[in-house]
Amino acid sequence: MLRITEIKLPLITSAEAGHSDAEIRTALIKKLAINAADIVSFSIFKRGVDARKSHAILFVYSLDVVVNGEAKLLAKLVKDPHVKPTPDTQYQFVATATPPSQPSPSKGEGAKFAQSLPSHSQGESQGGGLTHRPVIVGFGPAGIFAALILAQAGFKPIVLERGKAVRERTKDTFNFWRKSELSPESNVQFGEGGAGTFSDGKLWSQIKDPKHYGRKVLQEFVAAGAPPEIMYVSHPHIGTFRLVGMVEAMRKTIESLGGEIRFGCRVDDIEIEQNQVQAVILNSGERIATKHLVLAVGHSARDTFEMIHRNNIYIEAKPFSIGFRIEHPQSLIDKARYGNSYSEDLLSKLGSAEYKLVHHASNGRSVYSFCMCPGGTVVAAASEAGRVVTNGMSQYSRNERNANAGIVVGITPEVDYPDNPLAGMQLQRDLESTAYVLGGSNYAAPAQLIGDFLANKPSTQFGEVLPSYTPGVHLSNLNTALPEFAISAIREAIPAFAKQIKGYDLADGLLTGVETRTSAPIRIKRNDDTLESINTKGLYPCGEGAGYAGGILSAGVDGIRVAEMVSLNLSKV
Ligand SMILES: Cc1cc2nc3c(=O)[nH]c(=O)nc-3n(C[C@H](O)[C@H](O)[C@H](O)COP(=O)(O)OP(=O)(O)OC[C@H]3O[C@@H](n4cnc5c(N)ncnc54)[C@H](O)[C@@H]3O)c2cc1C
Structure with a gap:
């Protein structure tokens, strides 16, 4: 497949949104100087707008094209910087679980964790083994993508979210907007979907993304019900109504893969021994053992930041x-x-x-x-x-x-x-x-x-x-x-x-x-290579609250990066 960039078409078009297939096909034939019959198929990879001259606004396309005689055409156009082979942007998992032949936990440790696990998790024997089931705190974009990748890789994560499921959360949020009744655990910041659920759903970011994780985020959003155009328009957005349904769909996918999402579960403490995470303690007093803890708590989890600081997990102030x-x-x-x-x-x-x-x-x-x-x-x-x-x-x-x-x-x-x-x-x-x-x-x-x-x-x-x-x-x-x-x-x-x-x-x-909540006021500093906290093993600060993202897309990308590190570690266990 070839990627053809910088195809510019004037905005004089009869099509409602962008240009028709016929208009694009004509532009391709002209650009590549080939016969119409040689274009097997094409799709839009990106579409930007050039509005520098307000009297001559252009759409600027990058197109992926399958042609007959690709090698010959490429050789002919070798000097054209706007015709290249399409790079492979397909997401690849770095490690997957190996059930059911997963090595069992060492005796003492296994017994200890089996005892301390909540009853709904008893008997779990897959997804990286009983001792090592990863726990994710927070179900905003960072937590959702960390959970999704871990679930897709077979590691069956447990997600702990302090707020409510998105439909109930929507009621609480509207109650605040209409009647000034604030629910401190279920609001615009807290609950399924995280802070971006009631938003414009803008999905662009200026982060460096050499591994194309942003495309994985967009693909999963489309699979969950986002408009397909988010894959190619330069400034995609979803709007708040669709976000609600998408978040639910993603939860169901994670659950169908063996992940578990528990609402109303606020993590109030983290047990650490010899600089290694051992367990989290919930607001109910329940203890959940884990050696792989993703902290994706967003920029508004102030009580959680205080708890992290109290536990001597290294944090620093951030602009x-x-x-x-x-x-x-x-x-x-x-x-x-x-x-x-x-x-x-x-x-x-x-x-x-x-x-x-x-x-x-x-x-x-x-x-x-x-x-x-x-x-x-x-x-x-x-x-x-x-x-x-x-x-x-x-x-x-x-x-x-x-x-x-x-x-x-x-x-x-x-x-x-x-x-x-x-x-x-x-x-x-x-x-x-x-x-x-x-x-x-x-x-x-x-x-x-x-x-x-x-x-x-x-x-x-x-x-x-x-x-x-x-x-x-x-x-x-x-x-x-x-x-x-x-x-x-x-x-x-x-x-x-x-x-x-x-x-x-x-x-x-x-x-x-x-x-005031433009981004997190702190950073939970992590090791650049392992993405673990610099002084607490097994703790993975993630997303905006940890100081490593600044929006829905970048938080999702960070969730993927962290999930990969957790997967690699789990696969070694
Ligand atoms: C109104 C609004 C509009 C926005 N619009 C956009 C936009 O259009 N585009 C964009 O890119 N960004 C937007 N943002 C920012 C975007 O929402 C955030 O950057 C993004 O959600 C960060 O993702 P996250 O997963 O890191 O954290 P969050 O989305 O904040 O998720 C963190 C989750 O952790 C949970 N949590 C916190 N503490 C605990 C605990 N102790 N135990 C258990 N759970 C806990 C919270 O309840 C929350 O659900 C908007 C934000 C708001 C508030």
């Missing part, structure tokens, strides 16, 4: 960002982004416009847009009582009235907080508590019109932009909601962003606060 959510009319962003080409037809083909902005402020801070959600809503994302935190989400259609994005300022441990690995987490808590009070102490979020924020005067009434945040906002002055350096950097950035997106400084635009 993250703080700021607000900003809302504009989506039409303002569309018109600014698509310029003269803007039309309803173009919108129907390209979808609501996105943006990504950065400003280096004069006080040395960087301000950037974060997790932009076209046609979406601002989300109440608290997981702790008496605290307010924002985030954003969209449905697949992205057709709500407002565009929203985090507008956040980078902070670093060396400069911004004392020599304590948990100080960043404390800063997050303090800012979220302040926001709760500014919002009226009932989970409404404090909000301010952009014009008033820039003029440093409290807002008293809404203008053209109405807030999408539920359970509602309370107009106030956000200039006191963040440290001064962050406020001054954001005040400088908004007019600077307006030079790139006309109207970004719209006086009636809305800021809602606070955005």
